[in-house]
Amino acid sequence: MLCLLFPGLTSKNVKELGYSEEVVMRLMSRLKLNPINHACIEYHGWRNRKGYGRMKAKGRSMYTHRLAYELFSGEKLGNDDVVMHRCDNPRCCNPMHLVKGTILENNADRLAKGHYHINGRTYRRSTVEEILKIKLALKLGTMSKTEICNVFNLHWQTLKDIENGKTWKRVQLPEKMQFEYDPFLDF
Numbered sequence: 001m002l003c004l005l006f007p008g009l010t011s012k013n014v015k016e017l018g019y020s021e022e023v024v025m026r027l028m029s030r031l032k033l034n035p036i037n038h039a040c041i042e043y044h045g046w047r048n049r050k051g052y053g054r055m056k057a058k059g060r061s062m063y064t065h066r067l068a069y070e071l072f073s074g075e076k077l078g079n080d081d082v083v084m085h086r087c088d089n090p091r092c093c094n095p096m097h098l099v100k101g102t103i104l105e106n107n108a109d110r111l112a113k114g115h116y117h118i119n120g121r122t123y124r125r126s127t128v129e130e131i132l133k134i135k136l137a138l139k140l141g142t143m144s145k146t147e148i149c150n151v152f153n154l155h156w157q158t159l160k161d162i163e164n165g166k167t168w169k170r171v172q173l174p175e176k177m178q179f180e181y182d183p184f185l186d187f
Helices: 011-017 021-029 064-073 103-112 128-140 145-152 156-163
Strands: 031-033 041-043 054-057 060-063 082-085 098-101 115-118 121-124
Touching: 011 021, 011 064, 021 031, 021 054, 021 064, 054 064, 060 064, 064 082, 064 098, 082 103, 098 103, 128 145, 128 156, 145 156
Parallel strands: none
Antiparallel strands: 031 041, 054 060, 082 098, 115 121
16 A cells, blocks of 8 residues: 555655654545646645645654655655755645755745745745636636635635636636546646
């Protein structure tokens, strides 16, 4: 069972990292494939305000993406180590989307991707591709508005403005879609 998500992971590796199999099974039971992009494996347990999953392991609360990175890589992370998301999805625990870095590298990555902080809150500029995905999800009704906000890390008012054409008016879905909806389609 452990090898399905984390190839090469064995009970021996788990114990060497200091985790119990119960912790690994609890993490894996809360992971689900993202319904929009089908590449992110998202944590569906308790999350903090910024959307990062947290769970108890080794008697303390820890970020689930850090736990996933340690389990996949077999490498113990230090306090100064940062685990960055290539996908920019704080819920994602897909080991292929996680990369170890430093605080300096994380800040450079954040700025390069157009993410910024105002009064302690993190914001970012949505891309045209993301707006098309959001509008498609709204049109198809495959996700609730709360799920869309969580997946795309949007405030509910931002989603409402997109839906009502107050923002992103210039980005429109085609009148007639030339494809069948495929839930496994990676936009």
